[in-house]
Amino acid sequence: MESSSTSAMRSSKLSSASEDKAIRVERANEYPHEVWFFLASIIALVTVFRFLSFLFAKGLRRNRLSSLDSEKGTGHSNAANVRNLPLAMINLYRVIAFRFTLDFGSCSLNLAEIILTMMYIAALFTWTFINTTNVSGGKFDVSYWSNRAGALIASQIPLITALGTKNNIISFITGVPYERLNFLHRMAARVVFVLVWTHAGAKISPGLQADELKESWLPCGILAASSLTSLCLISLRPVRARAYEFFFYTHLILVLLFLVGAYRHTERFSYETYVWPSFIIWGVDRLIRVMRLVVFNYPYLGFGSGSGKALDATTELLTPTCVRLTLKRPPHFKWSPGQVAYLITPGVSSLPFESHPFTIASYDSQMSLKEISSSAASTDSSSNSTSSTSYWKELVFLINVQEGFTKRLARIAARKGSVKVIVDGPYGRSYNLDSHQTNVLIAGGTGVSHTLPLLLDTIEAVRKQKSVCNRVTFIWSIRDSRNMDWISSVLARALSLKPDTLKVDVRIFVTGRSAPNSPDVPDLEYDSREATPSISSVDVDTPHNPDFSKKSQRANDSLVDDRWSTPALRDLPMVTVMQGRPPLADLLREEAEETRGGSLCVSVCGSQSIANAVRKGLQFPISGPSSLLRGGASITLHVESFGYA
Incomplete structure (x- = not known):
């Protein structure tokens, strides 16, 4: 009787373990696709907004070129004009998304960057830890989320690689230049870095089995994790600012070590299909750059007349x-x-x-x-x-x-x-x-x-x-x-x-x-x-x-x-x-008054303090909806900073 009961219990455990494994594998394969669908939706949304903005700017420019004389002297009324409501909403979005910032030491992030960062963190860790209750009712089963974390990490490697290249399809689709995407490249890499050690910690904490230590996938995983850790450390702004040459070459070497280690590690679990596209993305970017170098610099490279001297500076x-x-x-x-x-x-x-x-x-x-x-x-x-x-x-x-x-x-x-x-x-x-x-x-x-x-x-x-x-x-x-x-x-x-x-x-x-x-x-x-x-x-402060x-x-x-x-x-x-020091807020207020009923563009390039002074000077009420509805200037701001996070 006891033997039959023991056998039934073993059979039940094997059945539960088999069912758990099937569920884990299914979700580990499915959830990276769902994360990518979420990211693709955001990219598509940004693309639509950028395209509409492009059409709006083109139409606005055409209308102003054709009716510039008739617009002179208009827009100075303080009465609210409902026709300005779309423009007022656009300016409201600009102020909230790009002109409210949080400073972290020498780093400054606007609200749009903060929201994107939080959304990315929430997406990765939500898909890592949801539905981690096993068939026996145990919640947050480590075998569920630890393996899934590894799959999600692998799925994000092509995104991180693409965001870090100068010629990438995301920039081509959205119209966002590579230097703007570089913030997302660093942000995504740092989020994945946390997820990597979440995945590694879950595997290391209970102890590694002897047979695992003999397999190549483990040291390859350690190589990838340590390379990514080193990358995140040397990519911090103080290191790059003071030792750019060290960062440049170390970054190149560590990226290759990370990709090779990640590929060999994921190959054991059939997730290498996420990693190998990164080599193609990186290679295509380098190929395009080499082609541009040849086209623009062929006299220096020994082709044509006057070679060797055409590009003397x-x-x-x-x-x-x-x-x-x-x-x-x-x-x-x-x-x-x-x-x-x-x-x-x-x-x-x-x-x-x-x-x-x-x-x-x-x-x-x-x-x-x-x-x-x-x-x-x-x-x-x-x-x-x-x-x-x-x-x-x-x-x-x-x-x-x-x-x-x-x-x-x-x-x-x-x-x-x-x-x-x-x-x-x-x-x-x-x-x-x-x-x-x-x-x-x-x-x-x-x-x-x-x-x-x-x-x-x-x-x-x-x-x-x-x-x-x-x-x-x-x-x-x-x-x-x-x-x-x-x-x-x-x-x-x-x-x-x-x-x-x-x-x-x-x-x-x-x-x-x-x-x-x-x-x-x-x-x-x-x-x-x-x-x-x-x-x-x-350093510029507004008096x-x-x-x-x-x-x-x-x-x-x-x-x-x-x-x-x-x-x-x-x-x-x-x-x-x-x-x-220039009183930037007062100067900008004057320019907005001079441009009532028209369009004002502010372009700034300088230190973080200059950029922040300009952002604050173009917040409410100067760029608020009430100002636009009463004929105020529509204000666009472009910021190019000396440093980056």
């Missing part, structure tokens, strides 16, 4: 903290304002094909050289004329001197030497400012590399009657007064090119005093007559001065002494140079 050490690198436009290379290029300089880099990203500070102009030069007679000296013309026709980069690559480049620039450069790019999103009546361009330090091409683009578009813009306010905050000479000749020439229909207001704020030497690079020599902006971040206005500022504020001003800029009535 000249260097100038403008100050101990800034190098200007200029090279002729590579064949077939075109770019838009705000885009970046990766520079490969074998003679300067410590390792071959080491690339460094820099914003292109020049503009890809369609005007002839004669048309550009004809405006320079009264503003440029002969020595400055050639260098300023390059900002319309050549590639110009303004490079911050720190350690490693940039410091070696500075030593070459101190001798006014030339370097061989291979260009990879352009990358990043370009901003079309043609549909906005007012454009406000705000920069701190080297952030002017981003805003200067936008100014040149706007002036040329208005000249060709392709833009409805009638007002540009160019705000630049610098620490050293000598930094004005960095773009003085270019700015003076641009202002001479502007048509009478476009009003340009240039405001330069000097937050510090000139210093003859820099303690950071004591052994570099440079011509003190050439000036350039300090590359370090400029609490509710009575601030343009007139009172110009009449009463302390202007910079004449000896600080550049002659080319000092003589221009549309340029104002002031001592102190």
